[in-house]
Amino acid sequence: MIGFIILAVLALGFALAVVVAKHPVHSALALVGHVVVLAVFYLLLKAEFLAAAQVIVYAGAIMILFLFVVTLLTAGKEDQDARESLPAQRGIAAFLAILGGALLAGTAVRVAGTPAAGRAPTGYGGLLDMGRLLWGPDFPYLALVALMLLTAALGVIVLNRPEPAGAPVKEGR
Amino acid sequence: MIIPMLEPEFLMGIGVLVTLVLAMVVRERSNTAYWSGLVFAVAAGVRSFTLHPAAHLVGGMMVADGYGLVVNIMVTAAVAAGLLLAFDSGRYTVEFPALILLAGLGGMIMGLAANFILLFLGLELLSLPLYILAASRRDARSGEAGLKYLLTGAFSSGVLLFGMALLYGSTGTVTFINYTTLHLIPVLLGAGLALVIVGLGYKLAIVPFHMWVPDVYEGSPTPVTTFMAFGTKVAAAAALLRVLAFGFALTSGVWGLALGYFAVLTMLAGNLLALPQRDLKRLLAWSGVGNAGYVLVGIASHTVSGAQAALFYLLPYGMAIVLAFGVIRVLEGQQEGAQMEDLTGLAHREPWLAAGLTVALLSLAGIPLTAGFFGKFYLIKGALQGDQWGMAIGLVVATIVSLGVYFRPIQYMFREGEGRPAQWSVGAAVVVAGAAFVTLFIGVYPQPLLHFVAHAATFTWLR
Known part of the structure; x- marks a missing residue:
């Protein structure tokens, strides 16, 4: 403890x-x-x-x-903050964030000490158990994560491609 | 593991790989990858249509049922529309087809997810390619859209994950079917459910989680915006409906009330803020926010007919919004985006284009003989069957406000004067004609579709 x-x-x-x-x-x-x-x-x-x-x-x-x-x-560079069009938005956002945080913290205090439902089986989270799950019943998750990594690789290619030759240079990139 | 009900998903997955290889093999300026993406998207949609719906629970993680098939059809239609509107590897990159197929696959996964892990993976697989596509145009606006979408999306994913963790902690399970026996919502579970609703609400773009929508829709390339407006909204609404109406069916008194207030707020705010817009893409973005509120009415009424109406409404809305974006794509030509002034005199110069946009706007406004009328009719019916008068009244008031939004572009089209000349492409013509046909067909003869969707949405009550 x-x-x-x-x-x-x-x-x-x-x-x-x-x-x-x-x-x-x-x-x-x-x-x-x-x-x-x-x-x-x-x-x-x-x-x-x-x-x-x-x-x-x-x-x-x-x-x-x-x-x-x-x-x-x-x-080390300091960025200039853009001027805000809504004057009170920082205050309101802070208030709402504190309210939401307080609600969550209140929930935590109310349920503190009660054990989580369902006990994990022995060996849960260990290397062997993890491997058995990922290459067994949970394989679809692994496949989807693989597709996500593929997407990330594609993103690097798309977003870093140099401007086509002869194209006018545009502002912002 | 390979079961027939998952064939559309496998088709999409294979389509991604084939399209990528084609994009690598063929020479730079060819549209082969677009053709391949289109073929696989249409094949997945047709396969979903011909499959006989049966409800299996696969490995406690997905339900292959008619509900998922309806979502598949709508998402593949959105993918096909996005591809047809782009169809130019010189302007939109060669990777565009593979990325939009990946996003479509993510949407389809969200439609059949039966536990929170798969739901989250589907949501991320839907979002990641869209972040890239939103930023894929080479100017500051597009970069802003991509970054804004990425930041709000990542934040909402965090909120969603937090909620899922709390749900898991309080029940010891992430599978929806294990929630179906809950009669009470303890504090921890309630906090988790609230955070899950917020996380999905971001993707569905309901007020107050909507602030990213106008900038992202305006800055993204128009074909990407088309997919976002239809595909993302379908997937998010379907996942929300599945979680709430299937998993938490017995505790609807708790979440129904909150969603009801969100629905009324979203309908009114979305349509009111659409009124002053002059940029057509921003106008449609706000209209999309308002329409998310209409869908929410069906979910919040927590009746069977409400759920059916919510699922049904996604198609009229999607067809109308795809049609409107198709018209914008024809109008914008080599530039990006279109203003209200560009429509001036369109009815005299391009009567067919003007007719298409008019059908889209009338359907969004819910005028009879268009699909939107039946969509709203069944939503009000669902709300009234659930004894939710407030939401029904809110929907009618919001619709009246929305008439002001949707009639203004029509007024511009019939003005005298010179607007921007239209630049038709074959893909855009197919999208405009197809979406207009479906909108009018459902508006005149909704019975077959209604039967199909109603059957699918009742499956969520099968235990």
Whole structure:
């Protein structure tokens, strides 16, 4: 329980730092911390595969990519905010967001302590079990994710194609 | 695993791969990939039409039934319309057919999903290609549309996933059929259900989750907007109807009320905000928001006839919106988008084009002898059978407001003066003629379609 509380505080702190940090690189580093803490959470829940995947995929591949993009594009530059046409929208949005968050937090407080319905079978979330599910009854999910990756690859091709020769250069790209 | 009821989905999947290979093999400026995409989309639609509907639960993840087949037919029609309106690999990339087939496959998956994992995967497979297609034109507007769609879409996916996690935590299952025995909604389940409705509401573009719609519809290339307006809306509405009317049928008192308020708000706001629009694509975007409210009336009335009316209304709406976008595609020519002023004198210059747009607008307004009239008629009937007077009155008021929206372009078409010259293409002509024919046919003789759809929508009550 004490371990859980420490980890929860750490996770929340890192998540807040992602949003609050002024510098994008700091945000990215805080996100790495958050992701690692989540991986420890998964380990506590005996989901070794998820923990390993979390660290390799998120903290490893995705965050490095993210840092590359940040360094290449906007490091240190301040963007000018566009003028807003609706003067009160920030206030209203903040109010509604706090209201929604409070409702969700209230729900959490009300149901705290009640166990989740249905107990997971032994070995659930482990490597062997995961593989049996993904290559067995859950194979359609895997196939669909494969199609999604195909879409992402297509997206890279479509969005990065150079302008056709002789086309007029347009604003914005 | 390969069962006959899933043949349309397999056809689409094979179509994606074949189209991609063709796009790679043939020379640059050829439209072979478009032909291949069109053939597979039409084949999947025809196969869905000829399959005998039977209700199987496959592996606890999908229901292959008549409901899914109706969704298949509408989504493949949207794919075919998008392909026909584009059909130029020089202007819209060679990858366009493969991407729009992928999006169509995602929509079809959403129609037959029977658990939340498959529903989510279908939604993402529908959305990802659309983010790319929305940004595929090379100017700032299109980039803005793609980014805006991506950000709001990713956010709504997050909300949807959060809701699914709460539902799983409180019930221990993600399969809809296991929810059918719930009589009460505990707090945690209620929070999860609310977040799921919000997440799907984003895709369906109901007020207050609609703010991305006008900019995305305006900035995306017109064939992509056509698919978004028809295909995405069909898939999102079908998934919402399946989750609520099939999974949470016994607790309709909880979600019916909330959806009812959303429906009235969406109908009124969508049609009122369509009034001042001068850009035709923005006008149709707001009209799409208003029409999402009409569909919601059928879902929120939580009666069998309401569900049938919601599923039925998607076709008249889709045909009319496809017809209107087809006309815009003819009008815009090599540029993008069309203004209200471009319509000036259209009735004298291009009587057939003007007739097509008039049919579309009359159907959207719900004038008799067009399909839209029957769509609204059955929606009001469904609402009244559920004793939901408020929604019926809201629908009538919104329809009256919408007359002001839809008659203004018609007024411009009959003015004297010079607008923009039309540039017909064969694909656009096929879309305009086909959609106009279906709109008028259903408007005069709705019986066969009504029977087909009513049969399909009752299947959701099979336990």
